[in-house]
Amino acid sequence: MTRTRLAIRTVHDDAALDKLGPDSGGAGQPPGEAKSGHWHSGTSPSSLGEHSGPAPSTAGSVVVGIDGSPTSRAALRWATREAEHLGTPLTLCHTHSVIGLAGTRRVPASLSEDVLDRAVATASGHLGPERVGAILGYGDPARVLAQVSKDARLLSIGTHGYFAHGASLFEPLSMRIISSAPCPVVVHPVLAGPSGPFAGSVVAGVDGSATARAALEFAAAHALAHGLPLVAVHIAQPADPWAGNPLLDEPAPGGADAEALLAAELALAALAGSEFTPASFTGRAVPGLLRAAAGAVLLVIGARGSGSGLLGHLGSVAQHMIGNATCPVAVIPGPMA
Numbered sequence: 001m002t003r004t005r006l007a008i009r010t011v012h013d014d015a016a017l018d019k020l021g022p023d024s025g026g027a028g029q030p031p032g033e034a035k036s037g038h039w040h041s042g043t044s045p046s047s048l049g050e051h052s053g054p055a056p057s058t059a060g061s062v063v064v065g066i067d068g069s070p071t072s073r074a075a076l077r078w079a080t081r082e083a084e085h086l087g088t089p090l091t092l093c094h095t096h097s098v099i100g101l102a103g104t105r106r107v108p109a110s111l112s113e114d115v116l117d118r119a120v121a122t123a124s125g126h127l128g129p130e131r132v133g134a135i136l137g138y139g140d141p142a143r144v145l146a147q148v149s150k151d152a153r154l155l156s157i158g159t160h161g162y163f164a165h166g167a168s169l170f171e172p173l174s175m176r177i178i179s180s181a182p183c184p185v186v187v188h189p190v191l192a193g194p195s196g197p198f199a200g201s202v203v204a205g206v207d208g209s210a211t212a213r214a215a216l217e218f219a220a221a222h223a224l225a226h227g228l229p230l231v232a233v234h235i236a237q238p239a240d241p242w243a244g245n246p247l248l249d250e251p252a253p254g255g256a257d258a259e260a261l262l263a264a265e266l267a268l269a270a271l272a273g274s275e276f277t278p279a280s281f282t283g284r285a286v287p288g289l290l291r292a293a294a295g296a297v298l299l300v301i302g303a304r305g306s307g308s309g310l311l312g313h314l315g316s317v318a319q320h321m322i323g324n325a326t327c328p329v330a331v332i333p334g335p336m337a
């Protein structure tokens with residue numbers, strides 16, 4: 001199989017590469033001397049050749065980020081099944097960091113190759129080698145995956161558990177990937193959870209925003225393609241924010257306003273003839289959606305960012321869903337073309 005190696009450089013990445021002097025032994029350095037806008041291809045490090053221009057296109061493919069973790073393996077299994085179902089190519093991408101923590105030795109690039117090779121072998125066993133591509137990038141994983149998935153159908157990645165509070169200080173990698181990716185991103189959780197009221201369904205969060213409407217349309221297309229039931233959920237804020245049981249926090253049935261908003265959104269969205277179940281509740285959005293998504297095949301939400309703050313591309317509800325949902329979560333950046 002032909003391996004494509006991206007030399008994706010930003011100012012930060014170039015500065016990191018500049019630290020790798022001639023005595024580094026090449027442990028963490030990309031092969032050759034590729035500059036920004038160049039890439040390498042070949043079947044082994046010794047056979048790599050440099051080419052100018054942009055990296056090969058992954059247009060229309062399912063892209064999956066690989067790092068060897070359990071959630072990354074879950075992302076690979078899901079992406080492989082999705083590529084098989086859709087009849088699209090599958091592109092695996094692993095990013096090798098060129099710098100490590102102070103006082104530690106850099107990880108040899110050969111270990112990154114091993115991680116990618118094992119993943120490629122797994123995917124090829126299901127799809128055949130002709131439908132599986134591999135990309136080994138160097139630098140920041142979020143920036144590498146953003147470029148690789150530029151024209152992709154979707155991106156599948158793993159996450160590493162709850163991080164909503166810690167994210168205020170250290171932005172998790174999965175959050176940065178979602179914020180940077182131009183296509184829908186499906187995030188896979190650490191652990192599965194108990195079944196909820198819509199187990200086995202595709203659940204879409206609806207709140208009246210343009211990104212939520214795009215999420216509803218993505219959910220409808222996914223449910224229709226896979227023959228799954230679709231549930232459109234709207235959680236309305238209670239008139240009295242102190243109402244309800246703070247311990248159980250079970251959402252109550254939605255009122256007339258919530259039902260009217262949900263009906264309007266369902267009428268506006270292009271649902272491609274999908275059958276769906278509307279469900280409106282009154283309560284707090286985060287626990288309400290977590291409850292609705294328990295046991296779901298997929299939860300689909302809009303990014304809904306305000307454009308400010310450390311995680312400005314993602315709304316607070318999206319951040320909590322990514323870190324806490326026990327089913328795969330698809331985050332839609334905006335209205336799809």
